[in-house]
Amino acid sequence: MTTFQVASPLIAIAQKTRQAATKLAISSTDTKNQAIEAIAQALELAKDEILQANLADCQAAAEVIPQPLYKRLQLDEHKLRDAIAGVRDVGKLADPVGKIQIHRELDTGLILKRITCALGVLGIIFEARPEAAIQIVSLAIKSGNGVILKCGKEAVRSCEAIVKAIKQGLSQTAVNPDAVQLLTTREETRELLNLDKYVDLIIPRGSNSFVRFVQENTRIPVLGHADGICHFYIDKMADMDKAVDITVDAKAQYPAVCNAIETLLVHQSTAAKFLPKVAQALQECHVELRGDTRTLAILPNIVAATAIDWETEYSDYILSIKIVDSLEDAIAHINDYGSRHTDAIVTEDATAVETFFGTVNSANVFHNCSTRFADGFRYGFGAEVGISTQQMPPRGPVGLEGLVTYKYQMTGNGHIVASYTGANAKAFTHQDFV
Amino acid sequence: MTTFQVASPLIAIAQKTRQAATKLAISSTDTKNQAIEAIAQALELAKDEILQANLADCQAAAEVIPQPLYKRLQLDEHKLRDAIAGVRDVGKLADPVGKIQIHRELDTGLILKRITCALGVLGIIFEARPEAAIQIVSLAIKSGNGVILKCGKEAVRSCEAIVKAIKQGLSQTAVNPDAVQLLTTREETRELLNLDKYVDLIIPRGSNSFVRFVQENTRIPVLGHADGICHFYIDKMADMDKAVDITVDAKAQYPAVCNAIETLLVHQSTAAKFLPKVAQALQECHVELRGDTRTLAILPNIVAATAIDWETEYSDYILSIKIVDSLEDAIAHINDYGSRHTDAIVTEDATAVETFFGTVNSANVFHNCSTRFADGFRYGFGAEVGISTQQMPPRGPVGLEGLVTYKYQMTGNGHIVASYTGANAKAFTHQDFV
Incomplete structure (x- = not known):
């Protein structure tokens, strides 16, 4: 027994995720693609286990949930194969990280770059559809982000089997399996929404009222939309x-x-x-x-x-x-x-x-x-992480670019601001490299 | 006397601002630049009135506010001339609206554009520095946005004189003076932060604790930063x-x-x-x-x-x-x-x-x-609307691009999704125009 107060278990999970994500963020495209292929293979290997877990979920839910929800919960061999093919498709997408958006000389030897980088840790809350976990994880890895998944209670067995396989796959690669976490209880959803120090973006997938609940109960940016009128x-x-x-x-x-x-x-x-x-x-x-x-x-x-x-x-x-x-x-x-x-x-x-x-x-x-x-695939984005109805970008159908941000990187050679102020101020050159 | 409940006066103001902003958003670059030049001229004409109002503000504040704040409040002829020159500089900046970010054929005759557009209505809260109002209004007009200004109570007389001149200037142009509004009381700040249906972006300028207060008390996106450690x-x-x-x-x-x-x-x-x-x-x-x-x-x-x-x-x-x-x-x-x-x-x-x-x-x-x-002017953005420390874009020093968003515009010729699904599904071409 420790004499210190134990921190919330979710904070410990979030910290582990962030640590793994920090390394994933600077991984090369090859490293990320190898991890994605390893996930696909591990899911193929675990196929029977996943389908059995889903069968158990379906049996438990059969009496309780309405028919359309039940259909979403069901994961047959065909759906699973499609989901694994989807993982490999994400592997083929262009890496959204490392794109140079601005490359400018401010003065001789003082060079500014604006370059895309991973957001950090994503919190993704989805309901019954278990194959959503597969798609989300592959998009998160491709964009260099850690991901904390929270699945609906009906899909817990399926998602546990899926995430177990994914972590097994990652353990064979340079990507730390801690980058992917699964939460399963409703209390954890509430706690996740409070982790604005550890989670950089929340993507809720579910009913309008659920998305609205998330939007109204977190200070973390939310990507998505409540209504589509x-x-x-x-x-x-x-x-x-x-x-x-x-x-x-x-x-x-x-x-x-x-x-x-x-x-x-x-x-x-x-x-x-x-x-x-x-x-x-x-x-x-x-x-x-x-x-x-x-x-x-x-x-x-x-x-x-x-x-x-x-x-x-x-x-x-x-x-x-x-x-x-x-x-x-x-x-x-x-x-x-x-x-x-x-x-x-x-x-x-x-x-x-x-x-x-x-x-x-x-x-x-x-x-x-x-x-x-109005859809990311139809727009040619290759993948869609959601459709945003907020006013600020990202807006509308959002592809992988919604999972990255950017940083300004500047390199000088002893440059100081004092040289550019006062009576003998040097002028900036502001020349863009092409 | 009306028999109906009168709506909050601030909502009425916000609605008027949005109405004017909707028209401003689709104004040509020339129209906006003419409005900016008219503002500069009106401020020159109202110079004496503005400086007298500032003198009254300074006299009222002299005993009450600390020296650095007093210096910020003071507006002499030199500072005002610089601010007016700044207005004309904004006129020379590239129009951030109407930039085509994506131009893609999805299929023959089905053309997608992603194009920058004004955000709508900005809510800008600033403290003692009256010339801030001048700079903010010119940036808002240039980016096609309406703007609701809220000034610190020490600067009320100065800001009222400035906004009066600005509205006078706009009344000679195609831009409706309702696009610019001034609030002066603390109660109105609180109410402004609740107008998430009418205001699209809040930019707070002031102390760290004030910015934090704003961030924690509104659902409107906030551009800025509390701390700079x-x-x-x-x-x-x-x-x-x-x-x-x-x-x-x-x-x-x-x-x-x-x-x-x-x-x-x-x-x-x-x-x-x-x-x-x-x-x-x-x-x-x-x-x-x-x-x-x-x-x-x-x-x-x-x-x-x-x-x-x-x-x-x-x-x-x-x-x-x-x-x-x-x-x-x-x-x-x-x-x-x-x-x-x-x-x-x-x-x-x-x-x-x-x-x-x-x-x-x-x-x-x-x-x-x-x-x-780390500064928008030094980065070559021409103007800086703030420095954002959020994780999602816009991040870092933000120029005029922080005051615009984008829209997807698609034109077809009777295209329906049914043609692209099922057994005989047509394929998308996804060709970018160059």
Whole structure:
């Protein structure tokens, strides 16, 4: 027994993670890629153990959790193989660390560089989907960061088996297995959010209310978004056929995701022609429509929308519809009720596009295409760590660049500031190297 | 009398500011530059009124505030002329808005751009220095942002005269004077920090404790730093002459600023030779030295440092000194006690530099030059809106780029996601335009 107060076990874990992360941060691309390949091989070796652990999780959860959650929890051989292939894909991505963003001579022999570097330690909180742990760890290693994972309680056995294999894999490499940690209890989530001295970024993956809880209960920066209330505005100059096709895609192709639309705004001069067409197409896809008073005058058989509809992310086959008098009214509605995620205009009028792009305050503003394109993979980022709806960068779909920061590195040869001040002040040259 | 509850007057002000800012955000560079020139001219015209208001502020404050604060409050003709010249300098800076960061074809006719845009509304809280209002407004206009200023109570008359002139100037231009607002009471500061729906970035300028108060009492992103506890590490391979000169510059050239050093870490093998030399040079500049036990063995006449010294920003002619056994110990001390601002190594050993640059977790890491170079103007940014010690970008000295964010803009021609999924999925081309 020690006579000193024992520190929180989570602080000890965080310190170990940071220590391992400090070394990982300056590891070469080769070292990190070798670690990623070792993880892939260790997961292949542990395949049976992982699948058995998942079976136990599923059996325990079967009676307790709803069907969609159960499906996410399930990890079959096929899903696991895909996840391991995903690990190797991350190995092939460009190293986000060590990129020189500024390289400037301030004066002869005084050279400034701004260079990307790892953030430090990531705290990633996810719910039932166990293969998320695999993807997250590979992204963390590639970006030179330590990672503290917190999984949902339903997935504990699966995640323990996965992280055991990952640590086993890392133990064969130059990357310290302490760089990856797994937490499993709800109390630890709360404690993790308080570790602003040890954790540099929190990425919550889960329900809107869970993400909002995280945002409101930590001083650590949070990458993500609570809501995805996306809008489509059908302008008076819209091409009707494009408008119908894109609306159906943006709502019904996959309604459960954050970049699907929840509200359709229609210019009053196109409403009579457009609404019956789009209603038929959407109803064929089993989409329930809810309209404001003017919409009901054209589509009398749909449900009446109430104030709450304009601020609801249905994540389901439901769409609210409102008729607006002008482009400006549509933009005002979007900026009032939207979540700064993704909003689109359908029009053939270039001036309207310019106004929409300039004044809709969202991370993604689209013209004549589906909001569903708002995605890191579709943007060509190779990986997506999340979609951020904050105002400051990183904003929108965030790839590996969201897991790095930068440092200013300056080298001189005895340079002092006194030489550049006062009566005989030297001037800076400020020449960029190209 | 209205029968409705009147909303907080600050919300009404914030809404007016946002409305004006939305238009300012999409103004051309010419429009913004004309507004900046109009501000400069209006300030010249209102010169007498501003100087008289400042005289009244100074008379009211003379008995109440300490001498250094009084000096900051004073605005003479010379200071005002410099501030107006500064406005015109901002006019000459490159427009930070509208820069294309990504320009990519996702598929034929489906074009993605990532483009910089204004943040929205800035909340800037500053203390006694009235000319700060002039600089801030010109930076806000140049970056297309609205700005709500809150000045210290000592400077209210001066700032009211300045903002009156600025609004008068703007009223002659295409920029709505509502884009610039001034708050003057302490209650309003608290209320401003709660306006996370209306204000996109807070920049506090003031004492460490004030900045910390702001950071801890708002959900709005804060740009700045509370502490500037900068270190100098004198390695075993240090050149003695450079080490002495740079140490004196970093401590004594201007000790009140955040990039001056507070602690000197000296490798044990150089201490006996280096410490007497540097002590003499520093004492000639009236710097008080405080040393750990081993330092006192070499410099017996200086004060003993206590634990609190390692975490104190003196902002004064005081320097703490500690002898360390290795580069690793120096780095550990810096990462423990530093404020992630600016830390430097003096050495002729390239490997030590690499380790120091890689593992010191600070925004600015320097080699063989003074920490005092950590500054937006010296880095060649033209203007500095603050120095950030957060881990995520923007980090370190922040120029106009800290006042902008970006948006993804995508244009298609009826493109839908369904075409890129399933059995006959089209592939993305992901070609960058050059």
